[in-house]
Amino acid sequence: MFITIEGVEGSGKSSSTNDVVNRLRKEGYDIITTREPGGTPIAEKIRDIILDVNNTNLDPRAEALLYAASRRQHLIEKVWPALKQGKIVICDRFIDSSLAYQGGARNLGIENITNINMFATENTWPDLTLLFDIDPELGLDRIRKNQGREVNRLDLEKIEFHKKVRETFLNLAKKYHDRYVIIDASKSQKEVEEEVYNIIKERLNGIK
Numbered sequence: 001m002f003i004t005i006e007g008v009e010g011s012g013k014s015s016s017t018n019d020v021v022n023r024l025r026k027e028g029y030d031i032i033t034t035r036e037p038g039g040t041p042i043a044e045k046i047r048d049i050i051l052d053v054n055n056t057n058l059d060p061r062a063e064a065l066l067y068a069a070s071r072r073q074h075l076i077e078k079v080w081p082a083l084k085q086g087k088i089v090i091c092d093r094f095i096d097s098s099l100a101y102q103g104g105a106r107n108l109g110i111e112n113i114t115n116i117n118m119f120a121t122e123n124t125w126p127d128l129t130l131l132f133d134i135d136p137e138l139g140l141d142r143i144r145k146n147q148g149r150e151v152n153r154l155d156l157e158k159i160e161f162h163k164k165v166r167e168t169f170l171n172l173a174k175k176y177h178d179r180y181v182i183i184d185a186s187k188s189q190k191e192v193e194e195e196v197y198n199i200i201k202e203r204l205n206g207i208k
C-alpha cells in the first residue's frame, strides 16, 4: 500500500501524520515513512539544489525535471523495495505536488508534468492520497509562527502562487476521486489525527 500526503505549505500534514504512524506501528503494521524531494542520499542532493533560496534563476522546466529525477531515484532506492517487501509506505509529497506546483502554479501544464512523471516513475500512482486542505494564508501564517521550520525557495513565492497550488490540488482530488481523500486541515491537530487514523485504518481493513 502506497500512501501519499499532500497539501500547501503549513497544512500540518507531516506533524499530523507522525502520531498516527506510531499508533499504527504499535498495532503491528509494518510502515516506513519518507519524504520528497529527498529520502535517499542522491535524492537529498537534488533536493538541496531545488530548495536553495540562492537559486533564484532556476528555470521552471529544469525545476520540474529535477523533482522528477529525485522522485525516480527515491522510488528505485527506497519506495519500490519497501513495497515489494509488503511494507506500507507513507510518503510526504509525491507526483501530485509536481502537478499542483509545477503543472498548476508554475503554469507548465498538467499534461506535460504527467508525461515527464510517467517516464520517471514508470506509471507509479499512489493507492491513497490524503490532501490536507487549508487556506494558504493560514498555512503560511502557521509557518511564520513555527520558528523551527526552515524557509525554502518555494515558501518565498507570492500568495497567488500558493492559492493556485491549493486550487490545483482540489481539482486533482476531483479528477482522481478514487484515491483522494480531502482533510480539513484547519481543524485542531487532534481532530485531524483522528480523521487520518480512521481513513488509513479503513483502507487497510479493506485490503485484508
Ligand code: TYD
Pocket (backbone or CB within 6 Å): 008, 009, 010, 014, 035, 036, 037, 051, 067, 092, 093, 094, 095, 097, 098, 099, 101, 102, 152, 154, 155
Ligand atoms: P519541504 O520543506 O519538504 O516542504 P513541506 O514541509 O511543505 O513538504 O519542501 C518541499 C517543497 O517543494 C514544497 O514547497 C513543495 C515543493 N514541491 C514541488 O514544488 N514539487 C514537487 O514535486 C514536490 C515533491 C515538492
